[in-house]
Amino acid sequence: MSLAPYGPVVPTPGALGVFRPLPADAVRFAPDGLLGGWQARNIAATLPHCVDRLGTYGNLDNLRRVTGDSDAGFRGFWFADTDVHKTLEAAFWSGSAPAFIETAAALLEKAQDPDGYLNSYYQDAANRPKQWGELHFSHEMYTAGHLIQAAVAAARSAPGDAVAQQVVSVARRFADLLVQRYEQSNEVDGHPEIETALAELYRVTGHRPYLDLAARFLGNRGHGVLGEGRFGSAYYQDHEPLRAVSEVTGHVVRQLYLLAGAVDVAVETGDTALLAVAERLWDSAIDSRTYLTGGQGSRHRDEAYGDAYELPPDRAYAETCAAIASFQLGWRLLLATGNVAYADEMERVLHNAIAASTAVDGTAFFYSTPLQRRTGHDGGGENAPGHRLDWYDCACCPPNLARLMASLHTYAATGDDDGLQLHLYGTGTFTTGVHTVEVRTTYPWDEQINVTVTSDSANPWALSLRVPAWCADVRLTINGTPAPGRSQVHDGYLRLHRIWHAGDQVVLTLAMPARLVAAHPRVDAVRGAAALVRGPLVYCLEHADTTGSLFEDLELDPAAPISVAYHSSGLSPVTLRVRVRVRPLGNVALYRDLGSTAAGAATATVTAIPYFLWANREPGPMRVWIPLVPHFVPQED
Amino acid sequence: MSLAPYGPVVPTPGALGVFRPLPADAVRFAPDGLLGGWQARNIAATLPHCVDRLGTYGNLDNLRRVTGDSDAGFRGFWFADTDVHKTLEAAFWSGSAPAFIETAAALLEKAQDPDGYLNSYYQDAANRPKQWGELHFSHEMYTAGHLIQAAVAAARSAPGDAVAQQVVSVARRFADLLVQRYEQSNEVDGHPEIETALAELYRVTGHRPYLDLAARFLGNRGHGVLGEGRFGSAYYQDHEPLRAVSEVTGHVVRQLYLLAGAVDVAVETGDTALLAVAERLWDSAIDSRTYLTGGQGSRHRDEAYGDAYELPPDRAYAETCAAIASFQLGWRLLLATGNVAYADEMERVLHNAIAASTAVDGTAFFYSTPLQRRTGHDGGGENAPGHRLDWYDCACCPPNLARLMASLHTYAATGDDDGLQLHLYGTGTFTTGVHTVEVRTTYPWDEQINVTVTSDSANPWALSLRVPAWCADVRLTINGTPAPGRSQVHDGYLRLHRIWHAGDQVVLTLAMPARLVAAHPRVDAVRGAAALVRGPLVYCLEHADTTGSLFEDLELDPAAPISVAYHSSGLSPVTLRVRVRVRPLGNVALYRDLGSTAAGAATATVTAIPYFLWANREPGPMRVWIPLVPHFVPQED
Missing domain, CATH: 2.60.40 (Immunoglobulin-like)
Structure with a gap:
């Protein structure tokens, strides 16, 4: 176990790498800055909120069913334990919530089977026969991986602490079971996470079999052992061996967690070829499958990347966990290569997609971070709400935010x-x-x-x-x-x-003048539109500032100057203001003959706010990509 | 039972209505025209293909399990019987496949329970306890509805025929069971179809309780009896009483089948208010949620409409069954109101979305009819293939095409x-x-x-x-x-x-000059693009005609003349040709500062084919919406 407090991702001294992480106590953000403020809010609001919801949503009771301390029915998804693990990880990184840490550690230890197995869903009597039998679906190793990550946080943040040691022991027992069971196996879990978790556990413990098993799981992938499933084998990156793949594909979080594991294993084993694979796949994501906000994932159906340049702003899935995974992968690649592009991307995704996920009060969250909400959007449903929800049936994102924010300073x-x-x-x-x-x-x-x-x-x-x-x-x-x-x-x-x-x-x-940004011409979904950007921040128009039909009728003249307004109070310290043309076209038919047109005669001045602050006022439409004054439009009668 | 052969939808003499359907034998298309050719191909190729697949995919065996004549396991979805019913309906309308009719009729009669119940999935011993117990999900009445529709086809196409009478008797026994069970109930099926089926059965039999039950089911909807399910109650139009709804919502096929039933009931009961509801909802679909091809359904995740103006061409779901449902609903509204807009829309959806669903040889089909296929699209998966598949695990569309084409002349x-x-x-x-x-x-x-x-x-x-x-x-x-x-x-x-x-x-x-059509400015997904249209046909660019990088680099100048080329052989009798500007922009970064630009200097002439004929040559990208020469693009270095 390492003896100094550290954050996530600490390669061993012999590992490949250009930059080295600093000890966790070597970096401190002041709470009155933006990043430090997010960290302070995380400790004051988000983490306690997560702890509370683990109680009210049954996650802790699920484990108590195993220990015989609860007779409530199992609640939530079959991987509901991960919410406990991620919250525990957040608590360790932040050095807060000691009561929760104590409760969770004791509960996990008590719930663990003698052989090291720990998963409250598959420890249910009805589900025990299915243990290890449906890895394409079960998330058992994904869940184990998050337990291990909690233990890594325990070991790095509180070395020598008894409760931390208790969590490490639980995780090691499970990891040892995995080694025993899978070190000669060709199987693999449908949802990556175990790979990076085992590599990190190796870093903490020096126990080589953990690293070897992580490497084995990476190699097992891409040989079709998971089957086609509902969405095809590419959904869980099992369509082709990792080293042969040239483009990111499938479920975004799985892809990025897998690559995090690949980088961890590559640097620890000196496998430059594997590192190059991760760099190549990163490039394929950044070059053609990443939103302006750093979000990734264009499809709701299978939470997947989609085709190159398929980047609809309204149906952006851009899952919060994917943004977090992109940030975590970027950090690994930055340490390994020293390439600033990874740090630039970390900045972009942090200040936009990730930051947008949390409400200003720290207790409501987006699962999906679209770049547009349409007028009339129903606002219902977990997958595309018009406002942040205070919890989710599939609550992967809120505690993931908590663990990222708790350790944010270590990435700076x-x-x-x-x-x-x-x-x-x-x-x-x-x-x-x-x-x-x-x-x-x-x-x-x-x-x-x-x-x-x-x-x-x-x-x-x-x-x-x-x-x-x-x-x-x-x-x-x-x-x-x-x-x-x-x-x-x-x-x-x-x-x-x-x-x-x-x-x-x-x-x-x-220098950060306000700029207008266009997308590659192959991004059909935002052709003829531009986005307002200043520094690392993407801006957006929101209905609260741009009311009535103006929101729908405005067109941006690229020649119009953009002014920067500073505010000493209110939602955002900085807003952007720009004059727009107004062309009411609500009465045009859905399809009409194309005709040339003069620019709209009326003008108005509209205010843009940072994208990450949207949906903190009354619900309404929002858009990042603003239509440009067109030369051809459907003709009115 | 009516005595003259008729097609689908024959209101009773006292019903509301402006136009009356003609007897089925009063209309005949010659097989050498486009519509008559489709009908001939349907009889020669599609229908026999469907009959064959019902054998190889287990649909008939599923029924034989019930009769004890097969010990194969149940195969396919729990509503797999509907594929039999729709194929049987197609056989009756077309007056062909007598051997299949005889086999299917006898099998259905033998498989039917003494009380009239007939559903090979829920007649399985393991599933019997669930009969009628999960209506939000079971499709039991949806399946019954398609059995009834087959019987309606039997009655109308072969009045007096013994085998036809056998099918009618089976359907009536099931319908009588439904009346007995549900005439006082507030329950409703998750998937509409039974409403229009019962109204049609009333028309055939004169038995009023069928119509009353259809009306009851319409009234039961929108009171939350189906629960929220995975996608929310609007998914199955149970969020609000039908008469209060102002916009189409949820699963498109369910919405349109429901409205078909609403029109049938409205005209038979003289309920002008209900008819107005159907007209209003139709308008909401046509005005803001219909593709240029007549396809409807913008979302893959829940096969749903999505928000107004949310019409992505690449991720168009535009299910074939939804296009068919739109055509069938349009016919009902045309008969009821005499409004030509319904006939116009029937023409559009028939010649584009519906026609595109079937390969030129009649034995391969699209389930989803997108308006764009991207370069590099993986072509895998049932939901968004790059080419037509010869069958589907969920095979609702092919036999639906067969039944529509078999009766197409009756809609003319x-x-x-x-x-x-x-x-x-x-x-x-x-x-x-x-x-x-x-x-x-x-x-x-x-x-x-x-x-x-x-x-x-x-x-x-x-x-x-x-x-x-x-x-x-x-x-x-x-x-x-x-x-x-x-x-x-x-x-x-x-x-x-x-x-x-x-x-x-x-x-x-x-006169049908080639035209360029633009979409409403609120259709963000096709801003800055236009579509080539001639007469009722939407055209597209396909990679087979526009090879290499040209497909990606071309930009349309609206001023360029479009020429019409006639061909005596080949894929299409008519193609369109237009000169385009070429601007290679492949190396531009995904996001860059916006800058003004001159039009691309190079030009090329490209060929467009009717959309409905795409994907009949080597697989490759396709697009209906063609980028216009822009004034602002991302700046190169």
Whole structure:
């Protein structure tokens, strides 16, 4: 077990890698910044909310049925235990909710079978005969994987703590059972997660069979052992061996969790070919199957990617868990390769798809994060609600958000032999243990990031500051003296290599004018439309600001200037305002002869808010992609 | 039982209605026209194919299990009997497949329980306890409805025939059981069909309790008795009482079958308010939830309508059965109201969505009829294949096509006290019994429709010819003399009221220039694109004609002329050709800053084929909506 507190993903010293994670206590976001604020809200609101719902929705009672302490019927999905495991993981990462930790740890230990099996659904007398018998469907190893991830969090966040050790012991007993049962098997679970979990457990314990089993599961995939199922074998990435696959496919969360495991195994075993597979599949997702918000998953039916460039904004499934999985995979690839593109994507998905998942009060959530809600949308149903729900029958997302936010600070910075790298900007302190800086900024609302070195060093070292690809104008001063900006950026980082003294001041300015962004012409669903973007934030129009028929009748003139408005109170510190043309076309038939047209004569000024803040006011339509003034429209009578 | 052969939907003499159906033998399409060709192919290929598949896919064996004549396991979905019933209906309407009729009739009679119950799934010993106990899900009345529809076809097509009578008796025993069981009940089946079936059985038998039960089922809907289910109560139109609903919703086939029943009951009971409900809901579908092809259903997940203006071409579900249901509902509303809009829509959906469902050889089918197939589409899966499959696990569509095509001629013309109305144009003969005409035309390939009166009459009567709304230029000659065209059109019909003599010649010319059509601006999914249309036919680009990257890189200039090419052989008698601009943009990033652009410099000429003929050559991408030359695109480096 590692002895210093760490966050998720800590490769062993011999692993492949360019950047190294910092210890968990080496990074702290201040609670008054955006990222630190999310973390504080998570501890104050989201995590207690999750703990509460595990009680009211029966997840804990399901385990108590196994221990004989409850006679309630089983409730929820057959993988309902994972909500307990993920909440427990969140509690460990955040160092909060000790009563829940104690309760859950004791319950899990008591519910565990003597051989190490633990799954309240399949421990039910009626379901025991089906144990291990329907892996395409059962999520048994997926559930085990989340138990193990909770144990990894316990081990890394509270080394030496007795309750943490209790959870680690439970998870190891289950992991040992898996090793015993599957180390010679060609079987595999329908829902990946166990692979990354076992690799992480290996990192925590040094017990090699866990890593070997993770590698075996990766190799077992793609040989059709799961069958075709309802959606075809590609649904669970069993259509082709992982090393042969060239494009992401199927159920998005499964695909991304699988790739997280692939990266973990690749770096621990020095398997550069496997690492290249993960990079290739990542590229296929980012190049043609990712929403502007970083969300992934275009199809509701099978929660799947869909074809290249199939990216409907209204029917975006873009599951919250997929966004979280993208962030987690990006981090693994960033550590392994040092490629800034992964950090850029982490920033995008965090500030848009992930951030949009949680209501401002921290206790309501989107499962799906669409880029458009239509006028008249019924707002019903878990799959495409018009507003955030306080819980879900399939509640995978809320506790997943809780565990991500609880560990968010650990994803912000890294170290290497040469110094410190800052990837995500927020007010806080960051140290490699040797080199330390303080950051003050209101990013992403403002452009300026103030970094103060607070450690002295006799030797030169590099302070590396990520310069996002969206930023075309980088300005820098060091101790008040202008220094070259963008020209000093190498591989996406401003690498400031010098002898730093405590008190040295670096001011990085990442110019963030409001911009209009278009999608690739093959993205048919948003042809003739543009999105408002500023810095890492995607903006949207919401009915609360753009009322009545104006919301439907407006057209954006790309030449119209966009103004940035700052607010000291209200929903968003920054909004964008732009003049639009207005062309009422509600009475045109659904299909008419095409004709050329003059731009609408009337104009109006509309306000856009950050996408992640939508649906915090009265319910109504929303859109990220705004129609451009067209040259051809259906002709009116 | 009515004594003259008739087709589907024959309101009783006292029913509400403007147009009356003609006897089935009063209308005959010649087999060398498009419509008559489809009917001939149906008898020669599709129907025998269906009969064959009922054997190989176990549908008949499922019934033989009930009679003790098979020990095979139950196969297929729990409503697999409906495929037998629909094929039997098709056989009766077409007057073919007598051996199958005899086999099926005897099998159904033998399998029927003494009390009249007949459903091979729920007659299985293991499932008997569930009979009538899970109506939200069981499709028991839906299955009964299709049995009744087969009996209606038997009664109308072969009055007096012993085997037909056998089927009628089986159906009546089941219908009597339903009356006995449900005439005081507030229950309802999750999948409508029984309502229209019972109303039709009433029409055939004169037995009023069938109609009353149909009306009762309509009234029972919308009170939540079905529960929320997986997709919410609107999925099966149980969210609100039918008379209060203002928009179509939920599962499209269920919605349309329900409305068919509503019209049948409304006209038989003189319930004009209920008829108005059906008209209102039809409008809500046509005005904002119907594809250019007449297909309906935008969502795969729940086979549902989706929001207004949510009409993605690539993920169009547009189930074949929904298109058929739209055609059948349109016919009912046309008879009831005389409103030409229903006939126009029948023409559109028939020539596009329905026609596209069947391969040119008549033995492969689309379940879903999308308006776009993307490059790289995997082509797998029943729900969105890139080519037609020869059968489906859920095989509702192929026998539904067979029954529609078998009775297609009966939907072409009507009569009223004043004469004859022609709604669908094809070479053939049409008679009210008093007034008779012959039609010769190659419509929709050519514009000219030649009508020869072949009956003499001392009194004036009206020959009414539908003028489709898409036609802006109508020309007419009577016995060689030009007559006023469009100005003579009243309510969509050219109503030629005079004393007609045998040999009188009417030549109607419906000008059909190729046109570019745009969708309502709120149809975000096809913004900045147009579709090629000629006459009633929607055209598409297919990879077989537009190879390589050109398919992806082309942009349509609305000013470019479109030429019409005629072919004496090959896939289509008519193709369209248009010059396009070519702008290779494959290397642009998925999202980039928006910039203005000049039109692509290169040009090419591309060929479009009728949509209904796509996927009859090598598999590849297809699109109906063609991108227009844009003014703003993502900027390249």
